[in-house]
Amino acid sequence: MQRLTCAGIDVGSSSIKVAVVDDDGDGGGALRATVLDRIRRRDPRTVLDGVLRTALGEAKVGIDELAYVASTGDGDVAEAVRTGHFYGMTCHARGAVFLEPRARAVLDVGALWARAIVVDARAKVLASRMTSQCAAGTGQFIENIARYLGVRLDEIGALSQAAARPEPVSGICAVLAETDVINMVSRGVSTAEILRGIHESVAIRLAKLLRAAKAGSPLLVTGGLAQDTGLIACLEDRLAESGAKIEVLTHPLSVHAGAIGAALWGAFRRRKLAAAAGAGPAVVQPSPA
Amino acid sequence: MSEVDVIVGELEARFDDLSYGHVRAWKDAAPGRLAIGCLPVFAPREVLWAAGALPVFVRGAGDRIDTVRGDAFFQSYICHLPRSSLELGLLGHLDALDGMMFPNTCDVIRNLSGIWQDAFPQHFVRFIDPPQTGERASATGYFRAELEDIFHELCTRSGRDPDPAHLAAATADYRVARQAARRLALARLEAPWNLPADEVYLLRRAGDAMPPRDWAALVDRYLAAAAERGRRAEDRIRVCVVGAFCEQPPRALLRAAERAGCYIVDDDLTMQLDADAIEPTGEPDDADPMAALVRAWLAGGRPSAVRYDEAGRAGRALADRVRATGADGVIFAAPSFCDPALLDQPRLTGVLDAAGIPYMAFKYAENTGQFQSIREQAGTFADSVKLWGAA
Amino acid sequence: MKLYLGVDLGSTTSKAVLIDEHERVVGRGITNTRSNYDVAVEVARRDALTDARLAEAVRLLGGDAPAVVEAFWLIQDLRRLERLRETCRATASAMPGEGARLAPTVDLVLTRLADEADTLFSAAARGRGSFFRDVVGARFHALAEEVCRRGDVDFERLLGVYDRAILEAENEIVEIPFGEAFAAAAARAGLSPDRRTSAEAIGWHVARTPIDLAGFVGTGYGRARLPFPRDCIRSEILCHGLGAFAMRPQTRTVLDIGGQDTKAIQVDERGLVTSFQMNDRCAAGCGRYLGYIADELSLGLHELGPMALRSKRPSRITSTCTVFAGTEVRDLLSVGEKREDVLSGLHRAIITRAMSLLARSGGVNDELTFTGGVARNPAAVAALHDMVEAHYGPRTINVDADSIYTGALGAALFARRGVPAEDLEEAKECTGCSA
Amino acid sequence: MSNVRKEPSMEAQKQMLAGYFGELARAKEERRPVVYTFVPGNLVELLAAFDVAPVYPEVNALQSAMRQRSGGFIREAERAGHSEDVCSYVKCDLGMMMKGNVGPTGEALPPPDLLLLSFTGCFTFMKWFELLREQYKCEVAMLHVPYQGAGEVTPEMRAYVVEQLEREVIPKLEKVTGKKFDPDRLREQMVRSRKAEEDLAWVFRAARQRPSPIDAYFGGVYYIGPIFTSFRGSQAACDYYAQLRAEVEERLAAKAGPITPDGPLEHEKFRLVFEGPPNWTSFRDFWKVFSDEGAVAVASTYTQVGGTYERGFRHDPERPLESLADYCLSCYTNLSLPNRAAVLADMVKGYDADGFIIHSVKSCNSFSAGQLHLLREVEKLTGVPGGFIESDLVDARYYGHANIKNRVESYLQMLAARRAGAAAPGAPALAPEEVRP
């Protein structure tokens, strides 16, 4: 089948990701570029412009040459450039199966939300669960604490894994965490132990989410926190402890899963639309954001 | 402005009038008229109506007021409906009502009835505990005595003669309303794009506080007008919404769900157990209309989370409904902390799993203002049915 | 001087109040709560003592006082800044590999900070209630971003160095003896030589005045960890009740909104608590919420209130969660809502929560005294006026400039009135109050 | 549990319980029919008259919690799709069932032959039984006990319940046991019930003395064990309550306080009335929050969920079915909220309490919905301030020790300050300087 070059834009609450993919039409494809930039209190539209430009540069394509530009996440930000929109879990499912074809469950942990998704081999979403209106136990929460402890994000994992005894954390409010941590430091708890305790508490929450979605194995973790090896280790322990036999996987490009998935769905849609156009006028419209 | 817009405008005005101005107007139009507030989800509407009292369903205040004093009664892990209902009362919005009826639908409503007695000593407060036992002689006697008591008490208050003929007439009036409700449901099934969930919802909410025949007329006016719209069907999935029978989701939530790619073709919003679940069969029993009402309740109807599921058929009934309405899947939308709705879910999903019917679940509160996560979940659900559905 | 000390170790700020035998406040100290509670308390306590001494010196000094006082505090901050710079350097150098590149950049940023010290640590800044950590942190952030944009140093890494260094620096006590600092301040204030000499003399005199700490009581979020004997610890509820009552004897209802909890307290005509409700474990609706939003909008905490007051049409903010409120704010701004309207909505959201708590505790009785850090925020006060009026009718609402000290004042009053003599023996040995 | 109390009656109580679970384990072997039912409104005399073995899901849940096993069960139920928001007693029980229905003592519980749904005092019971029936597909008897919405038991309500006993419950029992109902056996049971009830009521009333010889909440939950469950109407219960009464009489004579986790309480500093069920997962810590401060429970409403004996209810062998109906109708959570306020106010006054604590549990809407209102009403009726704390019965995730301790300490300090009238008004200390917008 004809190759289609598409872009996926994933507008998260902390960062924007863009992926450019050559889709081969048989479920496979080749990545041409994956770019990420943190929003850091800037106007997301400006950030998007930058990320998109870099990605297109890396992929060596012009925006007019793309067959489809798909947005996901806070799609409104991408309104000016996108062809259509797909919802977050749909895209993470697709991106995850692309990155790790064995994956039958996906756990996307970003800055504010965590989502557990059950998928089949074709990346069809079979079931899903999402955290509600409390940012306790997501990326923002871990970031706040790391910030306070003076630990960089990429150092968290190793530190946490080095801890001997985790410090149990009761309150896991993303905002109050700082006070809790101050309290812990005041009691002489080490940085590593605090981080480990936090990871444990987040892992419990995530394990619960996975349970609620009845997630199977193997599980690919996507989103920014896939890079947090400390959290992944705790999650594995938690799952093993509860008797669930789930193999936990990560991928270096995990954080881009949403953007990759969006690009792939864009290609899928483009082909379907083309087929429908051949068969007669389509009633379908791109789903609204 | 099109006729539909005019009607929807009227419905919105009614909905936004937290003080039930139209109920007051109805009462003022003739002496002796009463209005009785009814908490979800059961009220013996025929009995009230026959006694000259307009049944008015009070379903919380949604996101239209900030609850302040209502919070003084309930902890954070209790659903929201009772606090905003109290807030309405404390702010004087329920002054048009002469009393309140509390059905035994859950522990929260039950205890709310006691609070109401303390907080509004001037109200006629009545707790009603309809039998959960199916058709048994003991239940018939007990329930009939309860209803008779309510009938006589209200007749005394309204100055009406407690004549069984009033009961027969009231039953006939509500039959007209029930038939209109059925026409509305069918019309939506056929063309949900012409009858958005939000509008149908407003229309039904209007029925919460209107004389039955007036409401039936309003429904027909709306149906005629909406049919004129001739909107185009979009590529959306059809869903049944289950669990939202008591505390109501904010209207914006219904809109968010539809915008995320769904058509709501069936739901248990604004459920009134006597209406949706029970169809008094046959002609009213003119000789003994009260017996007919009692029989109708005890015979049961559509299963619901707040009635004892004696035969254990709730799950199958839901699967049948999904097929009958041609829905692609089910959205379980339950109020946070609602024991009846939430405890039912695993039983129901088990049956749906077995039947291969997709579903999703989320919780809400009547004053939720954030729909991002709901949009996301409903959107993903719609995406997956659309991309992978059989069709 | 015979004085009584009250300490309120809050979740956000640690406060100390000194009163004399006539229950008059003679000194106040406040600092941000940090991971070393003892240091936080010690800093607040020392600041309160310094404040008491300064007040005495000001009385003796006359016309030159304001300039000297401003210089006095500036000197303290400069010393802290110097320590921070040393710590930053050490932290950067300790980083394997990249340290060599980071150290000069950090140094550059801190030098520029020190150059701006006069404006940064002005009396105005102190008055706004910003602490060393906040002032320096915000400025460092801005300067670092600027520097990194030009150079090849990674911003996140630079910030990492700073985060680590401030943690260390703020947990040590930097103190210059009163007399010495006063002399330096007199010099910095540019007094004429003879006036300078007399100012110095006053400084040394005041520094030598003995202070007899006759009693102390601790309270607040971290009170269990205060190095005080058990009998010298009082619940925050009682302290806020009594403190508010002492400030305003007609008080019957107290609303305290602090950093991470909100309390609604009813007191009787003797200042005794009759009922209370508190709300914690979720930051929605507390002071932290505002801090978070201020960060989100890159504003100072003190700027939020005045900006919100300019709103004509408050937005409706519905997020229950602080963190989500941040994104909701961004969303609203991006669809064109005005900043002031969004902020006004946020303040209303906080007060709505407080109103629920008040309702739970027994309503709003005349008079209501509003205390805690959030009472410093005029928009919160305005929203409270509106909502109390709407739900309870006209009520007198008291807000004092020093309301953040209410808990500490209550504690000091308990110390003055309540602590039995035998406990004081034990107290003398305790390290928390070696005056 | 053994480290919690050291009274001799405690041993007896423990043995009774162990014996009960042993009996259950043998029930199938002995071909004894098994009935699952609830504590409030339990018809144990009637069940004994048919010689069936009762299983109480709530008792299993609380026993699991005290043995720190509820967490796993709750997670199991949540894994099966149950929401975090709903009653954790239900989840604990379902989780236990899913994990093989092994009871708290490690012995397997027999499956039911009959589910006797005494639908009183709690709406959730009905949902619970629907779920159980799904699992067991056995015979169900539904006994609908109307709620005392208007604050009283009407003759119609009583007749309705009696009629259901006659037409529904007894025939179903006859069906599963193959035995004919024998009213005389029922009466015999009731004679013994009455005796035990008399002694228990006496024990609770002993708390009117100063110092109180018992703790009517933390200790009380042990006292009610036998009579609220399978032993009421048995000789064993009569013996146990006679022994308990004798022990309390002794302590009363010696002017001794109750026995707490740390031994006898020396100084009774605060006398408190408790409303709401206790926390079971950290029962000992929870108790210590109070006993450390010298606070004693002199009365509690939780000890009335299985019978309002302190308020005078007795089973009556002369009118067996009517008194069973009254028993079901009058259990504490079947009372209207104004009635519950009156019960609490009576306790505060009658037991000369310094204050009252409402322990509001997330699980139990039946108890908790409206407790803040209850707080205000009781304060109004008594002039005594109340304290409000929140946690859960069996879900350890909702028990925040530090938080509870903080509130209780603040509350007790407040009671102490009021008692001393200590903080006499001084001169206003700060110059008032109003900042108004």
Ligand SMILES: Nc1ncnc2c1ncn2[C@@H]1O[C@H](COP(=O)(O)OP(=O)(O)O)[C@@H](O)[C@H]1O
């Ligand atoms: N290297 C890293 N190590 C650990 N955590 C990281 C790392 N990089 C990012 N994160 C975490 O990932 C989160 C962002 O994830 P992302 O999926 O991009 O979120 P969103 O899509 O909501 O913007 C951050 O909050 C941060 O906590």
Ligand SMILES: Nc1ncnc2c1ncn2[C@@H]1O[C@H](COP(=O)(O)OP(=O)(O)O)[C@@H](O)[C@H]1O
């Ligand atoms: N100058 C100020 N202007 C506005 N708000 C302030 C100011 N200073 C402090 N606050 C608010 O007060 C809160 C801290 O209040 P405080 O009573 O000190 O809390 P705690 O006792 O918990 O430490 C901060 O989170 C902030 O929102």
Ligand code: SF4
């Ligand atoms: S929402 Fe549910 S729990 Fe709340 S009152 Fe209604 S039925 Fe009861």
Ligand code: SF4
């Ligand atoms: S606990 Fe914290 S993170 Fe959770 S809702 Fe509250 S403020 Fe948000």
Ligand code: SF4
């Ligand atoms: S709600 Fe309360 S009474 Fe009902 S089952 Fe749960 S714990 Fe028991």
